[in-house]
Amino acid sequence: MNSPDTPSAQGPGAGTPQGVPGHPCHREHLVRLSRVEGQIRGIARMIDDGKYCIDIIGQLRAARSALASVEAKVLARHIKTCLHDAFEAGNEELVDTKVDELVEFILRSGK
Numbered sequence: 001m002n003s004p005d006t007p008s009a010q011g012p013g014a015g016t017p018q019g020v021p022g023h024p025c026h027r028e029h030l031v032r033l034s035r036v037e038g039q040i041r042g043i044a045r046m047i048d049d050g051k052y053c054i055d056i057i058g059q060l061r062a063a064r065s066a067l068a069s070v071e072a073k074v075l076a077r078h079i080k081t082c083l084h085d086a087f088e089a090g091n092e093e094l095v096d097t098k099v100d101e102l103v104e105f106i107l108r109s110g111k
Helices: 030-049 055-090 094-111
Strands: none
Touching: 030 055, 055 094
């Protein structure tokens, strides 16, 4: 059975705080973000302790990779819910807005 936060169970406002339409819940990512936060604190300690540069860089890459993973999951949820809901609603103006947002995001990400 799908939980309210799985993309296939998402409807407009489903799984959102106070049922805000078009904004799916991303709470499951908080655990991963907390781990990244711990990684960042660990990196700061490494710098304070004068650890080897390559070791610090390795940890920085790991933290960046973890953030990229969360970003990809949030983006996928956006496409599967927000964009999908706009199409399902048949609201051409909303679809155009969502597509424009996505294109602008992709273009900014490539810089």
